[in-house]
Amino acid sequence: MATMHDVARLAQVSVSTVSYVLTGARPISQATRAKVLTAMAELDYQPNAMARGLASRRSRILGLLLPMDERGLGATETAFVTGAAAAASAVGYHLVLSPVGGGGDLDGLRRLASQRMFDGVVLMEVQLADERVTALQQAGVPLVLIGRTGDTDGLSYVDIDFAQTVREAVAHLVGLGHRQIVYVNHSAETLASGYGPALRTRDAFVTAMTGHGLEPVMIPAQDSAAGGRAALAAAFARTPDLTAVLAMNETAVFGILGELTARGLAVPDDVSVVSMVTSPQVAELATPALTTMTSPGSAMGRIAIEALVRHLDGAGDERHQQLLPCALEIRGSTAAPRSRHTDGG
Amino acid sequence: MATMHDVARLAQVSVSTVSYVLTGARPISQATRAKVLTAMAELDYQPNAMARGLASRRSRILGLLLPMDERGLGATETAFVTGAAAAASAVGYHLVLSPVGGGGDLDGLRRLASQRMFDGVVLMEVQLADERVTALQQAGVPLVLIGRTGDTDGLSYVDIDFAQTVREAVAHLVGLGHRQIVYVNHSAETLASGYGPALRTRDAFVTAMTGHGLEPVMIPAQDSAAGGRAALAAAFARTPDLTAVLAMNETAVFGILGELTARGLAVPDDVSVVSMVTSPQVAELATPALTTMTSPGSAMGRIAIEALVRHLDGAGDERHQQLLPCALEIRGSTAAPRSRHTDGG
DNA sequence: ATGAAAGCGCTAACAG
DNA sequence: CTGTTAGCGCTTTCAT
Numbered sequence: 115m116a117t118m119h120d121v122a123r124l125a126q127v128s129v130s131t132v133s134y135v136l137t138g139a140r141p142i143s144q145a146t147r148a149k150v151l152t153a154m155a156e157l158d159y160q161p162n163a164m165a166r167g168l169a170s171r172r173s174r175i176l177g178l179l180l181p182m183d184e185r186g187l188g189a190t191e192t193a194f195v196t197g198a199a200a201a202a203s204a205v206g207y208h209l210v211l212s213p214v215g216g217g218g219d220l221d222g223l224r225r226l227a228s229q230r231m232f233d234g235v236v237l238m239e240v241q242l243a244d245e246r247v248t249a250l251q252q253a254g255v256p257l258v259l260i261g262r263t264g265d266t267d268g269l270s271y272v273d274i275d276f277a278q279t280v281r282e283a284v285a286h287l288v289g290l291g292h293r294q295i296v297y298v299n300h301s302a303e304t305l306a307s308g309y310g311p312a313l314r315t316r317d318a319f320v321t322a323m324t325g326h327g328l329e330p331v332m333i334p335a336q337d338s339a340a341g342g343r344a345a346l347a348a349a350f351a352r353t354p355d356l357t358a359v360l361a362m363n364e365t366a367v368f369g370i371l372g373e374l375t376a377r378g379l380a381v382p383d384d385v386s387v388v389s390m391v392t393s394p395q396v397a398e399l400a401t402p403a404l405t406t407m408t409s410p411g412s413a414m415g416r417i418a419i420e421a422l423v424r425h426l427d428g429a430g431d432e433r434h435q436q437l438l439p440c441a442l443e444i445r446g447s448t449a450a451p452r453s454r455h456t457d458g459g
Numbered sequence: 460m461a462t463m464h465d466v467a468r469l470a471q472v473s474v475s476t477v478s479y480v481l482t483g484a485r486p487i488s489q490a491t492r493a494k495v496l497t498a499m500a501e502l503d504y505q506p507n508a509m510a511r512g513l514a515s516r517r518s519r520i521l522g523l524l525l526p527m528d529e530r531g532l533g534a535t536e537t538a539f540v541t542g543a544a545a546a547a548s549a550v551g552y553h554l555v556l557s558p559v560g561g562g563g564d565l566d567g568l569r570r571l572a573s574q575r576m577f578d579g580v581v582l583m584e585v586q587l588a589d590e591r592v593t594a595l596q597q598a599g600v601p602l603v604l605i606g607r608t609g610d611t612d613g614l615s616y617v618d619i620d621f622a623q624t625v626r627e628a629v630a631h632l633v634g635l636g637h638r639q640i641v642y643v644n645h646s647a648e649t650l651a652s653g654y655g656p657a658l659r660t661r662d663a664f665v666t667a668m669t670g671h672g673l674e675p676v677m678i679p680a681q682d683s684a685a686g687g688r689a690a691l692a693a694a695f696a697r698t699p700d701l702t703a704v705l706a707m708n709e710t711a712v713f714g715i716l717g718e719l720t721a722r723g724l725a726v727p728d729d730v731s732v733v734s735m736v737t738s739p740q741v742a743e744l745a746t747p748a749l750t751t752m753t754s755p756g757s758a759m760g761r762i763a764i765e766a767l768v769r770h771l772d773g774a775g776d777e778r779h780q781q782l783l784p785c786a787l788e789i790r791g792s793t794a795a796p797r798s799r800h801t802d803g804g
Numbered sequence: 805a806t807g808a809a810a811g812c813g814c815t816a817a818c819a820g
Numbered sequence: 821c822t823g824t825t826a827g828c829g830c831t832t833t834c835a836t
Contacts (some may be wrong), residue, residue, distance in 0.1 A: 115573065117813055128823045140816095143821060159572035164512035165813030168828050173509055173556070175520075182541050186740070186757070192537050196527050199556040208555045208576065210520070211544040228460065228505035231553065268813060339743045365740070372746035395710070396530070398684045399744060401717035412531070462829055473807045488805060510829030519829060525811050 115159035125153035127355065136161060137328065175208045176422060177232040178221070179246070181239050182213035188364055189393040191238065194260055197412025198236060201419035207233075209419075220249050234422045236260060236415075240271075241306040248362040258422045260414060263308055264437035265433060267338075270425065272417045274391060275437035276311060279407045280318035282442050283360055283388050287406075288452045290327050292358040293388060295323065297332045298370065299362050301341070305334065315362050331356075331456045335366040342369025343376075350377075357451035358386040364396060371400055373448075382449035391440055402446025411439040461502035470498035482505060513703060514791055520553045521767060522577040524568070524591070526584050527558040533709055534738040535754045536583065539605055540758025543581060546764035552578075554764075565594050573600035578737035581605060581760075581769045585616075587653040603767045603779065606761060611633065611780060615770065617734060617762045619784035621656060624752045625663035626785050628705055629734050631750075633671050635795045637703040641694040641714065642677045644707050646686070650679065660707050660735065676701075680711040690723075695722075703731040709741060716745055716792075727794035734786055734792075747791025755783040786791025 118246060123128045127146055133149045134140050142150075153159075167173040179199055180191070187195065195211070202209040210232065214223055223246055234256035237246060242264040244330055244332065250257050251293060267403035287295050297319045298306065300312040309364035316332060323330035330355050359396070360366040367389045379385050381402060392406040419433035462798035474493055479485050480495045482519045487495075498504075512518040523543055525536070532540065540556070547554040555577065559568055568591055571577070579601035582591060587609040595602050604616035632640050642651065642664045646658040661677060668675035672703045676698050690711060692700055705710040716726060724730050726747060734742065737751040766779035 120814080129814080130816080131822060135653075137815080141821065146822080153636070160570055162813050163576040164509055164518055165828090166815075167509035167831085169813075171815090171828075174834080178556075182545055185539050187537050189534075192532050194542075196558070198529050198560050200527055203558050208557070210553045211523075211540070211556050212553070213541070213544050213548050225505055229508040231508040264708070285809040293621050307567070316554070325535070339746075339748070360692075365744075368744040368746070371618070372584040375746060391530070399710075399713040399825090401720060403553075403684070417689075448478070449539075464829080474830080475808080475832075476806060482831075484832085486805065491806080494833090507829050513814085513833075514829075514831040516812075587807090756813090 116159045118159075120157055121150065121153045121159050124156060125149040127176070131273065132142065140304075143397055145243040151159040170229070172426075173231055174206065174212055175232055176202055176419065177212050177226070179212050179235055180381065181213050189291060189396050190364065190391060190411070193409065193411040194238060194415040194418075197415030198419045199415070201416040202422070204421075205420070205423050206424065207419075209325045214246070216250060220245055221409050224250050224253055227255045229421060233428050234384055236418045236422060240310065242310050242313065256422060257423050258425070260418050263310075268433065272414055272421065272436050272438060273409065274311065275413075275439045276314040277318040277321075278437075279305065279390060280315050280338060280360075281322050283390060283407050284319070284322040284326065284440075286444070286448065287358045287360065287386060288441055289326070289384065290358075292451050293328055294353050294356040295331070295358040295360055296353055296356045297330065297360045297362065297405060298335050298342070298345045298349065298366060300334065301336050302334045304337075308421075311391065312362065319360070327348070335363050337365045337368075338362060339365065339369035339372060342366030342371075343373040344369075346370045346373040353403045356385065356439045359387070360388050360390065362390045364389065364392050369393075382447050383452060386448040386451065394443065396442070400447065405445045405448040406443050407440035409440055414438060418429040460507075461504045463504075463506070465502055466495065466504050469494040469501060470494040478510050480709055483519050487697060505612045510759065515574070517578055517771075519579055520555055521547055521764065522555050522557050522571070522580040524557050524559050524580055534741045535756070536767065537738060538738060538754065538756040539583060539760040539763075542760030543764045544760070545757065547768075548579045548763040550765070550768050552764070552768060559591070565590055568594050570597055572600045577604070581763045581767060587655050587658065600770065601770050603762050603763045603765060605771070606653075613778065614630055614780040615766055617759055617766065617779070617783065619656065619755065619759075620784045621659040622663040622666075623782075624735060624785040625660050625705075626667050627784075628735060628752050629664070629667040629671065630735060631789070631793065632705065633673070634733060635703075635731065635793060638673060638674070639698050639797050640673065640703045640705055641698055641701045641702040642675065642705045642707065643680050643687070643690045643694065644677060645671045645679065646681050647679045649682075656736065657707065664705070679710050681716075682708060682710045682715060683715035684710065687711030687716075688718040689714075691715045691718040701730065703733070703793075705733050705735065707735045709737050712737075712749065713745065723784065727792050728797060731796065739788065742788070745792065748791045750793040751788050752785035753788045754785055759783060766780060 118132050122132045199209045239259045240259045240261035262273045305312050320330045333345045333349050379397040389404045390407045391409045397404040397406045408415040463477050467477045544554045583605045585604045585606035605618040607618045650657050665675045678690045678694050680686040734749045735752045736754045742749040742751045
């Protein structure tokens with residue numbers, strides 16, 4: 115493995131000159147640059163990442179901190195991760211996937227942050243009140259959130275615009291003529307834990323429905339097909355004449371569809387279904403394909419990384435706060451309601 | 460940020476002593492060890508990862524090289540990734556997610572390998588003839604594959620035992636009384652590109668069916684719901700009296716189910732469906748839930764990382780070659796066939 | 805059982 | 821525009 119010294123010797127220049135043609139941190143004449151480049155090619159030289167990191171105090175490694183529990187990642191989160199990895203790679207950074215225990219080891223996080231392995235960090239699955247954020251801030255690590263805390267003062271983040279997403283979804287259903295719309299959220303425990311998407315969409319749903327003069331009926335659901343089934347049963351118990359379901363639960367929505375079929379109700383003729391923050395791939399798995407508010411996918415991860423890198427390379431003090439909308443994509447699961455009363459259903 | 464010097468000074472010992480209590484590479488008396496530990500705690504000392512990496516020539520970073528194309532990762536691959544990340548973290552390594560262009564930039568790979576950023580590398584989505592493998596080997600990077608090449612001589616890998624998986628799936632269907640079983644594989648292009656899982660399951664299917672004295676009918680399908688629909692149509696054109704589908708395509712299988720429903724055929728009463736190498740989460744999305752050959756999930760990634768680390772820490776020359784079975788999990792999509800002829804169907 | 809010191813390979817002042 | 825040199829913070833001989 116050739117070192118910078120070898121290159122310098124072969125090119126008959128000093129090591130610093132070699133370093134400077136590499137970093138471009140000061141002007142080099144065409145002639146010397148050419149000599150150096152030739153020598154590099156000759157020796158098949160690659161700079162040593164660790165040495166560079168130590169000397170420059172920049173590892174060019176970014177951390178992607180994500181809680182990895184039993185369930186693994188959904189399609190939406192996976193898209194964030196792959197988007198981030200691709201973006202990091204594109205700007206010459208490496209991306210370390212760092213599984214951090216959901217709530218537990220803040221100490222581990224602090225330790226991580228102090229090792230100076232990461233130039234900066236993207237934190238996923240942020241809670242409304244998230245100790246990890248303050249821990250990271252105190253450690254002085256440049257930070258961008260995917261999602262956001264309750265108080266975003268001084269923080270950089272990218273998140274989904276849940277308010278607008280819910281508003282559009284409700285508008286779509288109301289526009290079709292639906293009046294009895296039930297909102298199926300994540301579980302009660304998830305809500306209690308302060309999970310932002312669940313709480314923000316809940317509030318947005320109340321606002322949207324009230325704005326249309328309709329009653330906001332909401333049902334929690336476990337993140338499973340069975341949870342979706344149970345939630346739909348509960349929904350019918352509460353609102354027997356419901357004609358539309360708005361699901362904020364990518365997994366439960368399949369149980370909802372199954373239960374609907376089991377009850378002899380057709381989608382979308384008897385009941386319309388909109389799945390929020392859902393990837394097209396998942397939407398296509400259902401029959402009929404789901405009308406969704408499509409999640410921003412890899413763009414989310416990409417934007418987070420780009421903001422972080424801008425923060426690292428740039429002057430420094432700008433904050434990046436951005437909400438991304440989910441786009442309404444109408445597929446086969448929504449239609450105008452038909453009154454089941456007249457059919458005797 | 461405290462350095463090792465600070466700790467040494469506070470503990471009134473030399474830097475090397477501090478280093479040795481950290482690495483445990485030579486015996487230290489209880490007394491000095493205690494002094495050092497106290498000083499470390501006092502200063503909240505964390506070793507600098509880059510400095511350590513440079514001096515020891517071990518970065519404690521592993522690379523996970525995976526092609527990231529448009530579609531992103533499926534549930535099965537995502538499980539590999541999360542399993543690998545968790546395992547690496549558990550043994551004190553970091554895991555860098557490195558998107559490498561499917562076939563393209565071998566040079567980029569070589570460059571990566573020469574930067575000495577990775578102590579070792581796990582390569583995913585290996586093709587039967589994969590230039591990346593030889594490139595990495597030439598670069599002298601310790602390597603473990605997830606999947607395997609055609610010639611596995613001298614290579615370490617973890618892969619799915621496709622032969623046994625197919626054998627069991629076919630045995631399950633035949634045991635239920637099925638005789639007309641159609642195998643839906645990946646697309647013809649994927650097969651042509653030398654994608655191991657597709658090729659190995661194809662061969663295994665022929666062997667298994669022939670062994671039962673049955674004719675192996677095989678249909679390719681694009682990786683999409685639409686692809687599954689088209690494949691099923693083709694299957695019925697070729698084998699009108701088919702009673703079971705064996706799907707090696709996690710995405711297409713949902714299109715198969717949709718098309719079956721569209722044709723008025725019930726699952727599993729009219730047609731049984733087995734989905735191969737599929738995660739339970741995905742299986743539960745279907746109605747009825749799919750009988751699957753369940754993919755090893757995170758175990759795959761974990762085993763690959765553990766083998767790699769053993770190779771790095773240990774003496775060195777052992778090769779790790781392991782095939783993991785997929786377990787038959789019977790859910791609602793398989794049952795004994797009923798003759799549709801008698802129903803006029 | 806401990807210390808001193810020579811690097812690891814590079815960056816970035818400082819000096820022309 | 822180029823060279824010299826002092827570190828970056830740690831590991832690891834070589835001494836004792």
